[in-house]
Amino acid sequence: MRGMRSFFEPKSIAVAGVSADPNKLGSIIFANMVENSEKGILKARVYAINPARDRIGNRPCYPSIRGLPETPELLVVAVPEAQTVAVIREAATSGVKAAVMITGGYAEVGKGDVEKRIGKLAAEHGMRILGPNTIGLVDTWSGVDSLFLRQTKVLPDGSQVVSMLKPLRGEIAIITQSGHLGEAVAEELAANGVGARAIVGTGNQLDVSVEDAISYFADDRHTRVVAVYLEGLRDGRRFMETAAYAARKKPLIVFKVGKTGVGARAALTHTASLVGDYEVYRAAFRQSGVIEAASLQELVDYSVSLLMLPWAGGRRLVIVTNAGGVGAIAADEASKVGLKVEPPSSESRRKLVSAFEGQAFASNASFSNPVDLTASVTTDQFVRAVGLASGLEEYDLALVLPTHHAPGMNHDVAEKLSEVISKTGKPVVSCVIGNSELASRIHKELMAKGIPSFPTPERGARALAAVAEYAEASRMAPRPDVLPKKRVRRFSRKRGPLPPTEVSGLLRSYGIDEPKSIVLRSTKDLGRLKRFRFPAACKLLSGGALHKTDIGGVVINVRSESEAEQILDRFKKLAAGKRIRFEGMLVQEMVHSGVELILGGTLDPTFGPVVILGLGGTYTELLHDFGLAVAPLTPQEARRMLIGERIGRVLGGYRGGPRVNVGRLCKVVSDFSRIMVENQEIEQMEVNPLIATSGCIFSVDARVILGKD
């Protein structure tokens, strides 16, 4: 956290690049700072720097940093790219603590060398840099504001029109790898009356990274929620550590773009072809307790909900509406996002029915879930029903859908709702559908009273799911802080496939079993099969033949020594025909009544070793259905991250299949994940099939590829 505070709470600020032209970036930034200063929001002293001018407006202008009355704690650099090296050198050597580099034109257009030189200069003198190529930062509490976007623009008739809503003061910290989108989030919040703690645009991340900013806000007293727009990470492990730290203190929500990018790995194993970049990010988010948003809108919606709402006790949702269709839409979406929409108990139902006994609307109403009070309900009846339904023990969350078009519903629904909702102590959101002034009034009043309000039932349902997810993530056990000690292992080669005997040795040393097996090199070895228990699987051994099944190098159900002899002969011919080296034939006892799985590992460029577990069989790659997690994994984490609903059903004894020893399986996965972490010479590793039985777990076939490309 070295020096981060100087960005947010500096005693003095200088802006380099303030010019006579009020439309230049430096001029806009200086004007904003001066305005904040005059309003008393910004306490820091503010200086303008421009060697060509004495004054900017009614303020003095200084020729250089050294010419200022004091060394500024924070410097905002908005000079042309050609002048930046000189400015940064002067700043670093003068004792400036932090610099925001607005100027672009560096690494993002291939000029990484200049950027590196600047970074080196700053690092030597302990000066922190935000940017370059960034909107910088807005701190709504201290008044530091380097946002160079104008809040108004001029129309042809000379009149001014508001072109940007200024961020309001609040408790949602926005960290962004795209300046404009950080502003867009703050503007959407402001339009709904919600404030931002700060906006931090990390730009090219020469020094201050997304992780630095997350870490700062994790400990910041003004921050209650952290919202991040992410394009990519350099060091996935550091992100996970920082995110996990922050997520234990407050909600951390991330919207990640680049979902469709495909990794550039050489797919020597199924695993490598299965693991997409974005999927690794998603796993890392889940493992760190990050709430993932699927769009910028969700980033805003989830931030607002997690800011305003109390803790969710679970996923059981009650929906209350006076319009059946809206309720149906809400129920659909809620189920889709994993909330439980179940009818009330018969006792609760009776309670609801009797509360409205004899009232006109009640004869057509449905006291199930959704509770549909129909269009003839009045505001007071509706509000009372919300209080009763959301107070029921069998529900953790409520989604309230009042249609103000209905004749009996009045403008005061917002105020009355907020009263009963605040008493429930549960997360409750409301949806106001419509585009009229009344709709807007009700929406604003609900928001002002701390009830998140959304224009569609779908957004409301997803926001509640995020609140439930946060509560669940907070209950999850922390990841081990420190990686296990790295073992030093010697492999017989540096790259390419590891010979099968070494693979076996590696697995054995981590406690992963293989079925009993014997290697035959020629007919002379056949005598070793004397006490072998058939049926067996015979496999051609050849370093180059990784997908043995595809070339006919695997025969299963071999029933006798004489069959094995025939196959040995066939394999020799096959290897010669395919021009691959014949290294022998593995004769392996067949494991019966087990579930066939694939357990794989690969090195992700951002996150390092990752592990997958999926159902095995011919269509593994095609079906793309598996669990994925960043290694290492405890057995508990392996279960949570890798055993989803489908694979869980198979492991639990599917269609007469065996019930697998899941505890033992998770231990094997955990051990496998340690292999990947402790032997990072391994680029790809795969056990396929891994046969899981009710007792033991066997690696029936494994391959290891060494050496990063």
Add this chain to the structure above:
Amino acid sequence: MRGMRSFFEPKSIAVAGVSADPNKLGSIIFANMVENSEKGILKARVYAINPARDRIGNRPCYPSIRGLPETPELLVVAVPEAQTVAVIREAATSGVKAAVMITGGYAEVGKGDVEKRIGKLAAEHGMRILGPNTIGLVDTWSGVDSLFLRQTKVLPDGSQVVSMLKPLRGEIAIITQSGHLGEAVAEELAANGVGARAIVGTGNQLDVSVEDAISYFADDRHTRVVAVYLEGLRDGRRFMETAAYAARKKPLIVFKVGKTGVGARAALTHTASLVGDYEVYRAAFRQSGVIEAASLQELVDYSVSLLMLPWAGGRRLVIVTNAGGVGAIAADEASKVGLKVEPPSSESRRKLVSAFEGQAFASNASFSNPVDLTASVTTDQFVRAVGLASGLEEYDLALVLPTHHAPGMNHDVAEKLSEVISKTGKPVVSCVIGNSELASRIHKELMAKGIPSFPTPERGARALAAVAEYAEASRMAPRPDVLPKKRVRRFSRKRGPLPPTEVSGLLRSYGIDEPKSIVLRSTKDLGRLKRFRFPAACKLLSGGALHKTDIGGVVINVRSESEAEQILDRFKKLAAGKRIRFEGMLVQEMVHSGVELILGGTLDPTFGPVVILGLGGTYTELLHDFGLAVAPLTPQEARRMLIGERIGRVLGGYRGGPRVNVGRLCKVVSDFSRIMVENQEIEQMEVNPLIATSGCIFSVDARVILGKD
């Protein structure tokens, strides 16, 4: 279409249930009609009916329908439920052509008998009924308006506030099974300056159904797009016919709720457990050329886009932006919804680069896809780039993302964009992100100029995908109008599983082959295996044993007559042990080198016979990955509907597997679909596995369950 016109263009209208209380539904409706009449929008003569009053405001009020100066063509019924039967009787016998029954409290609360009586009365006299339990209809062209929602409400200080935006006149017809949601769609359109042709709420659909309304608007000259909010259908086949008819004339967009409902079928086959209600709806939509919207917002967005935009030549999209992050989000979403976001050819790239040679912004810009012009681009440069990029031959669609916050972007971007976009002749949409007055101005101006504008890049991308989908759907071959002639087949029983020999006969009669097979009942029959070609599969025959594999009733790879004899003995004991009847053992030649598929059929309660095709194997049910379509299917339709990307890859020769004769397979599927249509005594039918080879397609095991529950 009998009588539908009387709802929309009646010569005279009477409202029954107009009262002195202006807040009663009948009073609001009458007031709306009078207002439209006074404004000259409504040409029809309007009458109020209430036996207790002489005048309503300054208008005369009549005691009954017979007491009116003329028999009204259209009657709006807003009297209490208890009076409706009498009113409808009077109307029907007086020659009223059409009645809108606003009043609720019938079938939706279990009083279906009263509703039926009303329906019978109307039908006897040829009077059409819309409702009951509906908002009725709004026709923005003729001025007929039975919407009983007030457009203003009164605040506590006595001031009025707009509580509903009145639908604007336009060309999007809205059909809704929930009155409120039809209004919500029209209001959202109106807020964006887009008009509605009409809103029709079908309510309880005693007479006029969603299909009737679709059919009416298909031929209506004022309608260019039909938007439907759907909760459920009674007659799926009639919907498909009507929808297909309408979709050939104009875009038909449907948003369906009830996605999570689970069918109540007895799952005697995999097929029955695989087919969900909503999935059948989706298949029916695709087969009829319906564009499906996933939310109310999408229903609006797709309607607007399909109304405003020209024909899409394909799915190749170019994105133009001045903010990298927004472009990245758009590219993600576009790829997700099946649009192609590929870089321009090197020639096109050169064209773009040279157009801006030497201009300051161009050195930092990226002329790929997205085209990112950076925040330093000006309006004119941006607009020129949009013209060039969207004009490129390699693109069919363009998504334009101008960030008005950037210093060089001005208010005139909307006007200038619309000029260049109109010249491209391609579908182009724009996104305006932000909540300021300027954002709102640009959005409104784009919409007014016929460029669909959305507040998020995701919504823009999805709207373009819908436009591309509509163009594709329009190119698809029409479904056969008439079902093939129904064959009369005699089965040996009425319900339960059909004996295997009859199943074989049924398949054979439709040209579906089985591998050579022989049935053995005892060891005496073993002689019949003399010329049999081993290996064989041996299967226990027993009517009650449907999932034979699960109980060990299938042995494959049987290599000789003596092995078969042992198995015969074992099956007898197995049947005895499981207390199922031993009906013999089927010995069947094994088909090698084929792809294992499942081909199934079941009777859907709404759509009748449906067919599925999926990959076979143990995990079929678990993976829930198959194609589904409503039968009958031509071979072409079978290919389009049932062979998705994954199964297509397998059929094309996956991982050394055989390349399947897909033409022959589709013929078999088509024949199978005819079995389901021509023998509707069959409730469920399944070929599992269906083995598809490069030559023939074999039914290796089939079962047929007769009799509806």
